[in-house]
Amino acid sequence: MNYIxxxxxxxxxxxxxxxxxxKKDVPVHHSFxxxxxxxxxxxxxxxxxxxxxxxxxYYKPGADTAFESVQFLxxxxxxxxxxxxxxxxxxxxxxxxxxVHLFSNxxxxxxxxxxxxxWMTGMMLFILALGFGFSxxxxxxxxxxxxxxxxxxxxPGVIPLIGKxxxxxxxxxxxxxxxxxxxxxxxxxxxxxLIFLVFLALHLLFVQVQGIGAPLEAEGKIKxxxxxxxxxxxRDVVTxxxxxxxxxxxxxxxxxELGNKADPFASAPAGIKPEWYFIFMFQSLKxxxxxxxxxxxxxxxxxxxxxxxxxxxxxxxxxxxxxxGEKQPLVKIVGLVxxxxxxxxxxxxxxxx
Amino acid sequence: xxxxVIIAILVLLSQALTVSAQKPNTCISCHKELADELQKPxxxxxxxxxxxxxxxCAGCHGGDPSKEDxxxxxxxxxxxxxxxxxxxxxxxxxxxxxxxxxxxxSNLWLPPDQLEKYWTSMHGQRIRKQDKKAAQCVSCHSVHxxxxxDNPQASVYAENVPATCSKCHADSTYMAEYGIPTRQxxxxxxxxxGAALLQKxxxxxxxxxxxxxxxxxxxxxxxxxxxxxxxxxxxEGELFLASPHKPxxxxxxxxxxxxxxxxxxxxxxSDDLVGxxxxxxxxxxxxxxxxxxxxxxxxxxxxxxxxxxxxxxKDLLDKAASQGVEVSEEQFALRGIxxxxxQMRKLIHAFDAQKSAAASDSAIKAAGEVHAAxxxxxxxxxxxxxxxxxxxxxxxxxxxxxxxxxxxxxR
Numbered sequence: 001m002n003y004i005x006x007x008x009x010x011x012x013x014x015x016x017x018x019x020x021x022x023k024k025d026v027p028v029h030h031s032f033x034x035x036x037x038x039x040x041x042x043x044x045x046x047x048x049x050x051x052x053x054x055x056x057x058y059y060k061p062g063a064d065t066a067f068e069s070v071q072f073l074x075x076x077x078x079x080x081x082x083x084x085x086x087x088x089x090x091x092x093x094x095x096x097x098x099x100v101h102l103f104s105n106x107x108x109x110x111x112x113x114x115x116x117x118x119w120m121t122g123m124m125l126f127i128l129a130l131g132f133g134f135s136x137x138x139x140x141x142x143x144x145x146x147x148x149x150x151x152x153x154x155x156p157g158v159i160p161l162i163g164k165x166x167x168x169x170x171x172x173x174x175x176x177x178x179x180x181x182x183x184x185x186x187x188x189x190x191x192x193x194l195i196f197l198v199f200l201a202l203h204l205l206f207v208q209v210q211g212i213g214a215p216l217e218a219e220g221k222i223k224x225x226x227x228x229x230x231x232x233x234x235r236d237v238v239t240x241x242x243x244x245x246x247x248x249x250x251x252x253x254x255x256x257e258l259g260n261k262a263d264p265f266a267s268a269p270a271g272i273k274p275e276w277y278f279i280f281m282f283q284s285l286k287x288x289x290x291x292x293x294x295x296x297x298x299x300x301x302x303x304x305x306x307x308x309x310x311x312x313x314x315x316x317x318x319x320x321x322x323x324x325g326e327k328q329p330l331v332k333i334v335g336l337v338x339x340x341x342x343x344x345x346x347x348x349x350x351x352x353x
Numbered sequence: 354x355x356x357x358v359i360i361a362i363l364v365l366l367s368q369a370l371t372v373s374a375q376k377p378n379t380c381i382s383c384h385k386e387l388a389d390e391l392q393k394p395x396x397x398x399x400x401x402x403x404x405x406x407x408x409x410c411a412g413c414h415g416g417d418p419s420k421e422d423x424x425x426x427x428x429x430x431x432x433x434x435x436x437x438x439x440x441x442x443x444x445x446x447x448x449x450x451x452x453x454x455x456x457x458x459s460n461l462w463l464p465p466d467q468l469e470k471y472w473t474s475m476h477g478q479r480i481r482k483q484d485k486k487a488a489q490c491v492s493c494h495s496v497h498x499x500x501x502x503d504n505p506q507a508s509v510y511a512e513n514v515p516a517t518c519s520k521c522h523a524d525s526t527y528m529a530e531y532g533i534p535t536r537q538x539x540x541x542x543x544x545x546x547g548a549a550l551l552q553k554x555x556x557x558x559x560x561x562x563x564x565x566x567x568x569x570x571x572x573x574x575x576x577x578x579x580x581x582x583x584x585x586x587x588x589e590g591e592l593f594l595a596s597p598h599k600p601x602x603x604x605x606x607x608x609x610x611x612x613x614x615x616x617x618x619x620x621x622x623s624d625d626l627v628g629x630x631x632x633x634x635x636x637x638x639x640x641x642x643x644x645x646x647x648x649x650x651x652x653x654x655x656x657x658x659x660x661x662x663x664x665x666x667k668d669l670l671d672k673a674a675s676q677g678v679e680v681s682e683e684q685f686a687l688r689g690i691x692x693x694x695x696q697m698r699k700l701i702h703a704f705d706a707q708k709s710a711a712a713s714d715s716a717i718k719a720a721g722e723v724h725a726a727x728x729x730x731x732x733x734x735x736x737x738x739x740x741x742x743x744x745x746x747x748x749x750x751x752x753x754x755x756x757x758x759x760x761x762x763x764r
Contacts, residue, residue, distance in 0.1 A: 255677035
């Protein structure tokens with residue numbers, strides 16, 4: 001071991017890196033538990049990359065081959081069912097952990113100076129993760145995915161001027177077809193991962209350079225700091241082991257269903273819904289009246305969600321009181337209202353069907 | 354001046370056109386003011402198909418509907434024929450409905466042979482014998498509110514035909530003098546055909562006229578009864594006609610399909626109909642020791658074996674699918690076995706033990722393969738859980754080691 005380390009040290013100046021890692025620590029406080037969700041999101045992303053690469057070995061994009069190749073994978077390929085189910089469940093758990101990570105940092109005001117860019121890159125990663133979910137959902141080319149994508153790609157179509165070109169670009173034509181599948185495949189395995197990796201690298205770099213921040217309430221009261229290596233890292237690995245067990249349990253006991261092959265000529269089956277993390281937006285758009293003043297209700301809804309997203313991205317520049325260490329009650333209100341809205345709309349989406 | 358004349362001519366022309374478009378129909382306006390039977394035609398005629406295609410009252414009854422005076426409007430000199438008597442109705446309707454050129458000109462493309470067929474029917478023959486109780490056009494199609502046959506409100510719409518026929522045929526008093534049964538409607542309602550037509554609203558299912566004919570309605574005789582059923586059940590018919598039962602039934606004077614399946618009360622056939630058990634029909638004629646008895650026994654055994662294999666395979670696949678194993682290919686193969694089971698039931702009509710055995714052998718072999726796949730799928734579920742248990746133990750052990758490590762840091 002020493003021989004290898006010496007061999008590396010002779011060629012690279014890793015002493016500084018080792019020194020940096022030894023110095024790195026985590027503040028211990030009452031909200032310490034939320035730190036694990038960043039690591040868990042990263043872990044699930046790793047699972048996604050690994051299982052995604054394995055799926056690529058058999059997946060054949062195309063309206064005539066996609067469904068059949070997934071069916072072949074889960075029935076004929078040894079452990080193919082496990083890889084696909086883990087990929088699907090892990091994707092959902094990744095989004096869930098990202099939600100928790102996002103809101104925990106929001107309530108802790110972790111976005112305050114000097115970590116504005118860490119927050120913004122994190123928000124971008126979250127939006128990209130939703131893009132992964134949307135594009136990946138269509139890839140098995142089954143009935144539910146086909147019609148959910150049809151509904152999902154209908155939504156941007158209501159935006160004046162740019163709506164139709166955006167819809168045409170997403171679909172690769174006027175309707176959801178094999179051309180849409182090819183595009184989504186390209187987005188899912190190439191475009192989105194490339195952009196995601198850039199933002200992920202920046203996000204992690206900022207965390208390393210600036211260190212892990214403490215909540216505003218705990219600032220100045222931190223009495224204890226835990227070394228990142230090995231103390232926190234080992235704790236992270238324990239949560240990852242638990243997460244791995246949970247995701248495998250879900251894959252074994254509730255394998256992700258493939259359903260029936262998409263038939264563009266069939267009528268849409270009852271209960272078409274997007275993935276759970278889009279339900280709150282989907283349900284809100286359904287509640288909006290057809291016309292609000294001079295505008296289409298759906299258009300205003302999309303603008304509303306776009307604005308809300310944009311506000312969250314630039315939130316560190318809108319909420320400046322935290323930078324001065326002052327309390328801003330609006331943060332709690334905005335955070336709690338957002339969570340309540342997401343939960344209520346999601347539940348309504350499932351209850352009302 | 355010129356302009357004034359042109360405008361005046363145009364105004365007069367438009368008025369003349371308006372007047373001609375609103376040509377009065379005094380039949381309707383007068384009959385609306387009358388009571389009961391005389392008022393009824395005026396109230397009903399709006400929905401009538403004849404009215405809709407532009408045929409006025411005078412089109413059938415003659416007369417001049419433009420005249421205000423009743424005597425003038427209903428003058429025989431204007432061709433008024435009034436209300437036809439019951440026995441005259443077929444000829445009355447046939448004035449148009451038996452004329453091909455006229456029916457074409459109305460762009461209706463209705464067959465012009467209804468009258469010709471009608472005279473060959475039992476109803477037509479009775480009318481010719483001056484029997485006023487026999488059905489004529491109006492009895493089935495109604496009058497003054499006649500609708501197209503594909504209109505669900507029409508009395509002759511497929512789903513309404515049984516009720517229309519049974520107005521007379523289910524009335525035991527009305528039918529008493531003809532000596533024919535009156536429980537056809539009750540039987541039909543409980544039959545597989547009746548359930549499809551009246552409960553599932555499947556207008557492809559047979560109504561009375563599909564077996565008995567409509568304008569040429571006649572009860573099918575013993576010799577032609579099979580032919581009626583074979584219109585739809587062609588495959589069974591083909592097998593039966595080539596079977597040893599055909600000459601046997603002919604010799605006995607028994608109607609082909611009806612002997613086993615009944616006529617108006619055709620029930621959904623069950624596997625109990627065939628075989629040598631108490632409920633089986635085969636034992637009505639065959640007894641232990643004869644060839645037919647052995648054939649019935651072996652056909653039944655083949656069906657029972659395939660049925661049980663099919664059910665066992667289905668249960669296994671359902672169980673595996675409910676536990677998350679992808680078995681769509683096997684389920685597809687299972688559908689093929691179900692088709693073969695139906696095929697075997699159809700093959701009974703050949704009454705050929707060898708043919709049944711040949712069909713059942715291949716189906717039972719295929720069912721065995723699906724059953725084996727189902728067993729493997731269920732086994733797969735179990736093995737997945739065992740592996741998961743082992744995996745959980747490993748992760749728990751690793752997590753335990755790491756927790757001990759964390760504790761050893763003491764921080």
